[in-house]
Amino acid sequence: MLSPPHAGCYAVALAAVALSRPRPLYSSLFQHRSLAFSSRASLRFNLSSGMEHFSTKGSMDKKEGLVEQLKHYGMIKSDKVAEVMQIVDRGLFVPEGSPAYVDSPMPIGYNATISAPHMHATCLELLEEHLQPGMRALDVGSGTGYLTACFAMMVGPQGRTVGVEHIPELVASSINSIKRSAASSLLNEGSLSVHAADGRKGWPELAPYDAIHVGAASPDIPRALLEQLKPGGRMVIPVGNFFQNLKVVDKNDDGSVHVYSEASVRFVPLTSRAAQLQDY
Numbered sequence: 001m002l003s004p005p006h007a008g009c010y011a012v013a014l015a016a017v018a019l020s021r022p023r024p025l026y027s028s029l030f031q032h033r034s035l036a037f038s039s040r041a042s043l044r045f046n047l048s049s050g051m052e053h054f055s056t057k058g059s060m061d062k063k064e065g066l067v068e069q070l071k072h073y074g075m076i077k078s079d080k081v082a083e084v085m086q087i088v089d090r091g092l093f094v095p096e097g098s099p100a101y102v103d104s105p106m107p108i109g110y111n112a113t114i115s116a117p118h119m120h121a122t123c124l125e126l127l128e129e130h131l132q133p134g135m136r137a138l139d140v141g142s143g144t145g146y147l148t149a150c151f152a153m154m155v156g157p158q159g160r161t162v163g164v165e166h167i168p169e170l171v172a173s174s175i176n177s178i179k180r181s182a183a184s185s186l187l188n189e190g191s192l193s194v195h196a197a198d199g200r201k202g203w204p205e206l207a208p209y210d211a212i213h214v215g216a217a218s219p220d221i222p223r224a225l226l227e228q229l230k231p232g233g234r235m236v237i238p239v240g241n242f243f244q245n246l247k248v249v250d251k252n253d254d255g256s257v258h259v260y261s262e263a264s265v266r267f268v269p270l271t272s273r274a275a276q277l278q279d280y
């Protein structure tokens with residue numbers, strides 16, 4: 001069902017996910033009242049500020065169904081990734097009227113798309129070790145802000161998450177979505193921010209980063225991003241033009257770099273704003 005190329009943020013739907021079997025998987029999580037990101041094993045969320053926005057019972061069921069399907073097909077292996085994808089409601093990030101809980105990318109305007117859930121899951125899985133509480137994450141081409149919010153929930157209030165997106169309207173709508181999501185308190189407290197800028201330059205003010213995610217395909221690995229990756233850190237970036245590979249870039253403690261290809265993918269280009277909006 002999920003054979004390559006994986007639909008990052010561009011290609012047509014690979015498959016709609018059957019949305020069934022509501023199960024109270026994470027109900028215990030929803031009972032926490034404190035904001036604590038104390039251990040790797042347990043994510044706890046500030047429910048007082050976020051949960052009232054958690055949609056209706058119906059969309060909770062569909063969200064759970066999507067996460068269950070991604071687990072079933074092996075796209076989600078870690079409990080922590082399942083938890084964060086469960087608690088950050090994709091329904092708040094897709095444009096109104098778009099189906100939020102199917103495994104497909106969706107247009108978000110400006111020649112951009114929100115990546116398919118299986119691609120979000122893949123990137124979260126690849127970066128999980130580098131999104132521990134207190135760590136720093138950079139999301140380049142943050143688009144809707146969905147993954148940015150997930151990163152922020154994982155690194156927590158002691159960490160720092162930055163989204164960089166070059167379409168100001170998308171920055172504004174991503175901030176609105178985040179404000180309605182479980183990550184709103186992190187935005188308010190300042191451990192999460194989204195900026196309108198050229199992401200090819202990274203965000204040097206808060207470098208170095210433990211985790212860098214790039215949500216658009218670059219012809220090569222931008223030097224600035226490599227420089228802003230912490231020794232021991234990991235970058236996940238689609239590289240290529242028509243044919244693209246999701247590359248995993250590990251920076252060793254001595255500063256040397258190891259790169260491998262995870263999958264064939266199709267993302268929108270990491271480019272200039274003018275080039276992206278040319279025929280829009």
Ligand code: SAH
Binds near residue numbers: 147198
């Ligand atoms: N992970 C995002 C992906 C959005 S699509 C999501 O799922 O919502 C890729 C995004 O990269 C688009 O929003 C596009 O506007 C942005 N982008 C492309 N080139 C960029 C650049 N040079 N700097 C910043 N953002 C860029």
